[in-house]
Structures are given as C-alpha cells and as structure tokens.
Amino acid sequence: MGLKVLVIGSGGREHVIAQKLIQSPLVEAVYCAKGNPGMKQDGIRLVDIEEDAHEALIRFAEESQIDWTFVGPEVPLLNGIVDDFEAAGLKIFGPKKAAAMIEGSKDFAKNLMNKYAIPTAAHQTFFDFKQAKEYVERKGAPIVIKADGLAAGKGVVVAETVEQAVDALEDMLEGNRFGASGAKVVVEDFLSGEEFSLLAFVRGTEVYPMTIAQDHKRAFDNDKGPNTGGMGAYSPVPQISQEMVDEAIATVLLPAAEGMVKDGCPFTGILYAGLIATPQGPKVIEFNARFGDPETQVVLQRLTSDLAEIISDLLEGKQPTIDWKQEGFSLGVVVAADGYPNDYDKGAVLPDFTALEDARVYYAGVAESNEQLVSNGGRIYLIEAEGESLAQAQQRVYELLDSKDTAGTFYRTDIGSKAMR
Known part of the structure; x- marks a missing residue:
C-alpha cells in the first residue's frame, strides 16, 4: 500500500504540489482540501473542507488514514494548523504558528534579521x-x-x-x-536591483536550497500597475550569478534557520526568501513561511527527485536526496480576471487545455458550471512550459495562450523578457 497524503489549499501552488506528489511511485492517493475542480484532471481527490476548519481536517486525516499532510498557504500556518495536527498525533509538514510569524509579522522578521545580522533594507516600525x-x-x-x-x-x-x-x-x-x-507598519528604504526568490526545504538548522526563480508582481507589462500576488515567474534566473545565490544561502537562509532555533521557534517546512541583488550583495525584501505562488509552478518543474520521498524523509528525521535539473528553463504565465487585483468578474468560460503536449496548466480561481471550468477568482490559472532556452520556454507559453479564446481575462506578455535583454 502506498502513501495517502493530504495537501491543504486550493490554488495553483497546491495544484503543482499535489501533481508532483501524485507522480511519485510511493504515493497511492493525493487529497486536496479544499482544492479546486481543475485539479481533478490530474487525479487529485478533492475534500470539501475549508482550510481553517482544523478539527474537520484532523478528523478527515484520521478517518482516511492519511500518512502525512502538506500545508500550502500561509493563513492556516499562522492559525496554528501544524500545532493542532501534531497535538492530535498526526504528521504534517510546515512551520508551527510561532515559526510562521517570520511571514505573519514584518516586524518579527525585521527583529530576527537585526539580531542575526541578516542583510536587509534600513527600516523602522510605527503604530x-x-x-x-x-x-x-x-x-x-x-x-x-x-x-x-x-x-x-x-x-x-x-x-x-x-x-x-x-x-x-x-x-x-x-x-x-x-x-x-x-x-502596525514597517517603513523601509527602497532598494534597487534584480529581485529573485530563493526557497529551501528546512528542518531546524538543516537548509536544502532550491533553484532560484523570479516573480513578476505588477499587474501589467513593463512592471506597470498595482502589485498583485504574482503574474508569472521563471526559473532559473540567468542574470543572478551563482556567487550571489551562494552568498544568499550563507548570509540569509542559514542564519535565519539557526536564529529561529536559538530563539526557541525552530522552523520546519518551506522557507522563502524574497531577495534583491544589490551592489553590496543580496538583501532580504521579505520572508514567507511556505512555497510562493507562482514560483512553485516553475521551481518544482526543475526538481528531479521524488517530492513525496523528500517530505517523508524530512518528517522521519532522515537525510533527503534532492536533485535539480541543470539544463533548460521553466516559465509560467498567470491568466487573471479582467479588473484584477481590484474588482473583477467571475464566470468566464475557460479554454480547453486537456490535450497539452509540451506545456502544463495549473488551476487556481476556478469553479465548475455545466461541466465546464469557469473563472471564480482573481488569478485563474497558470500555463507553464519548459525550453532549452528561456526564449523557447516563453515562446511555447505565449503561442499556446495566443491560440486560445481568453475573453474576460488578461495576462502579461513580457514574463521573462527582462532576462533576455
């Protein structure tokens, strides 16, 4: 009998995590709570329980004999879902509430950085x-x-x-x-430079870095418009040197993990550092206590090891084997509802992506209507493709999107372009 695993969350990030888990020969079934209807195309089983209903989720995990649970979004982490599952004797991968504060409070994160000399912008906190x-x-x-x-x-x-x-x-x-x-607000100096996302599997003081990615936060082309949850990403990032990445691991990830152990709130889970490459070296813009969205959709494409085996090993105190592709690129473009990130319409009928050959679709804000997928959120889905070059990966995504009827939605047409200039 293979593993039964539960993924908590309902977006594109959870879709790719669940898809990677279901590809593992170790895994028998992947459940997602609450998930979204687009995930069913990959054989992911939806569980109609909200992510904040901890007792109901614990009951489901016990009754369904779930081997372990993976937490996707930040809100359940900050609500203490890991603490609650562990108190019930269940295995779960993610930081406890005290450790998730590295994302839950900018002030907490700044204090940690000040204490352990982690490079960041000059800042002050105000009430x-x-x-x-x-x-x-x-x-x-x-x-x-x-x-x-x-x-x-x-x-x-x-x-x-x-x-x-x-x-x-x-x-x-x-x-x-x-x-x-x-x-409470944090006011900080503006830093200019290339941004990049460095994520790692973390267990206490052990840090296993992932391939870096670059996210595009602004809604429109040429980084115009309001900030969003992310409009697209690519990995790796050719304009960021390996020296810069190595320095970030040494000056940011390791001291953060070690500092949290020293402070009595050890971190286990996915630690995300949003960084900027400055002439003085990498500096932290933000920390997250979980996988980023849309970075996960491109970073996990680069993983050649078995994700389910990695998580099992981390939960069981074993040394995980984690290998990454050394060649090629992955690029993903988010398709969002017209009006996002402000008021937006719902109910746009989505194109059919069931016969994709060299691209993948990850669903987020979708619902089912008359057996069709329709838009039901701000960010609706992400199309991801790989290529030997970044230009080839980009071309594959945009050719696919341009061939579909995307009425009622919009997407940026320049994801990855800056890296090719």
Missing part, C-alpha cells in the same frame, strides 16, 4: 501615523511602506513620492485598510 509621517518626510522618496501583517500580497506600497507614502500610511494606520494587519 502612530504622525510619527511615521515625520519619518517619511525626513527620509524622502522613493520609500517602501508595508502593512505588518498578512494582506494577500497587497500590503506593500513602493511610494515614488513622499505624498504617495503619506497616503499609504494614512490608508493603513488611520483608514484601517488592512484591519489588524495594518495597525
């Missing part, structure tokens, strides 16, 4: 609008304003002018735009 405004007026622009807590990727404002910065502060501290998440 009071007037004090924050005075600081911004003194520092000038460009400057970055961040809501302390979770805001679904939308709580960061890169202010080009002092006026924009003050508006953002007022919005968060006075206007209560993000509720409790924005009752």
Whole structure:
C-alpha cells in the first residue's frame, strides 16, 4: 500500500504540489482540501473542507488514514494548523504558528534579521501615523511602506513620492485598510536591483536550497500597475550569478534557520526568501513561511527527485536526496480576471487545455458550471512550459495562450523578457 497524503489549499501552488506528489511511485492517493475542480484532471481527490476548519481536517486525516499532510498557504500556518495536527498525533509538514510569524509579522522578521545580522533594507516600525509621517518626510522618496501583517500580497506600497507614502500610511494606520494587519507598519528604504526568490526545504538548522526563480508582481507589462500576488515567474534566473545565490544561502537562509532555533521557534517546512541583488550583495525584501505562488509552478518543474520521498524523509528525521535539473528553463504565465487585483468578474468560460503536449496548466480561481471550468477568482490559472532556452520556454507559453479564446481575462506578455535583454 502506498502513501495517502493530504495537501491543504486550493490554488495553483497546491495544484503543482499535489501533481508532483501524485507522480511519485510511493504515493497511492493525493487529497486536496479544499482544492479546486481543475485539479481533478490530474487525479487529485478533492475534500470539501475549508482550510481553517482544523478539527474537520484532523478528523478527515484520521478517518482516511492519511500518512502525512502538506500545508500550502500561509493563513492556516499562522492559525496554528501544524500545532493542532501534531497535538492530535498526526504528521504534517510546515512551520508551527510561532515559526510562521517570520511571514505573519514584518516586524518579527525585521527583529530576527537585526539580531542575526541578516542583510536587509534600513527600516523602522510605527503604530502612530504622525510619527511615521515625520519619518517619511525626513527620509524622502522613493520609500517602501508595508502593512505588518498578512494582506494577500497587497500590503506593500513602493511610494515614488513622499505624498504617495503619506497616503499609504494614512490608508493603513488611520483608514484601517488592512484591519489588524495594518495597525502596525514597517517603513523601509527602497532598494534597487534584480529581485529573485530563493526557497529551501528546512528542518531546524538543516537548509536544502532550491533553484532560484523570479516573480513578476505588477499587474501589467513593463512592471506597470498595482502589485498583485504574482503574474508569472521563471526559473532559473540567468542574470543572478551563482556567487550571489551562494552568498544568499550563507548570509540569509542559514542564519535565519539557526536564529529561529536559538530563539526557541525552530522552523520546519518551506522557507522563502524574497531577495534583491544589490551592489553590496543580496538583501532580504521579505520572508514567507511556505512555497510562493507562482514560483512553485516553475521551481518544482526543475526538481528531479521524488517530492513525496523528500517530505517523508524530512518528517522521519532522515537525510533527503534532492536533485535539480541543470539544463533548460521553466516559465509560467498567470491568466487573471479582467479588473484584477481590484474588482473583477467571475464566470468566464475557460479554454480547453486537456490535450497539452509540451506545456502544463495549473488551476487556481476556478469553479465548475455545466461541466465546464469557469473563472471564480482573481488569478485563474497558470500555463507553464519548459525550453532549452528561456526564449523557447516563453515562446511555447505565449503561442499556446495566443491560440486560445481568453475573453474576460488578461495576462502579461513580457514574463521573462527582462532576462533576455
């Protein structure tokens, strides 16, 4: 009998994680709670339980004899789902609530970085609008304003002018735009340079880095428009040197993992460092306590080892074997609903992608209507393809998208282009 595993979450990130797990010869069945209807095309079994219903999820895991559970999104982690599963005697992969605070509070993350000399932008934390405004007026622009807590990727404002910065502060501290998440803000210096995402499997002080990726946060071509959860990604990132990556592992990932053990909140799970390559070396923009979306959809394509075996080994205290492709590129483009990240329509009928040959589709904001998939969220799906070159991977994705009727949706047409200039 093979492994029965449960993935918690419902987006494109969870789709690719579940798909990689189901490809393993060790795995008998992959369940996803709550999942989305697009996942069924890959044989993933949907479980109609919300990700915040911990007791119901624990009951399901016990009754279905789930061997272990993988947590995709940040909200259940910060709600203590790992603590709850472990208290029930169940195996689960992800950080406990105390460790997930590295993502749940920008202030927590900054304090960790200060304490362990992890390179990041100069910054200060404020509760009071007037004090924050005075600081911004003194520092000038460009400057970055961040809501302390979770805001679904939308709580960061890169202010080009002092006026924009003050508006953002007022919005968060006075206007209560993000509720409790924005009752405290971190104001930090603007850093310019190439951004890249460095993820790792972590177990206490053990850090197993992944291939790097680059995400595209802005909604529109040429990095215009509002920040989103991510509009596309590619991996690896040719313009970031291996020396820069090695330095980031040594100065960011290792001290962060070791620091959290020293501070009594050891991290087990996926640690994500959002980094910027500056002339002084890599600096941290943000930490996440889980896989990124859309980076996961391209990074996991590069994994040649068995993901289910890696997670099993990490949970059982064994040394995992983790190998990555050394050649070629993977590129993914997010297709979003018209209007995203603001108000958007739902119900657009999606193209049929069942006969894809050299590309893959990962579903996120979808529902079923009359046996067809329709849009049901801001980011609807991601198309990913591989190529010997980045240009070839990009061409495959866009040729496929251009051949389909994508009415009611939009996508960026320049994912990966910056790396080819």
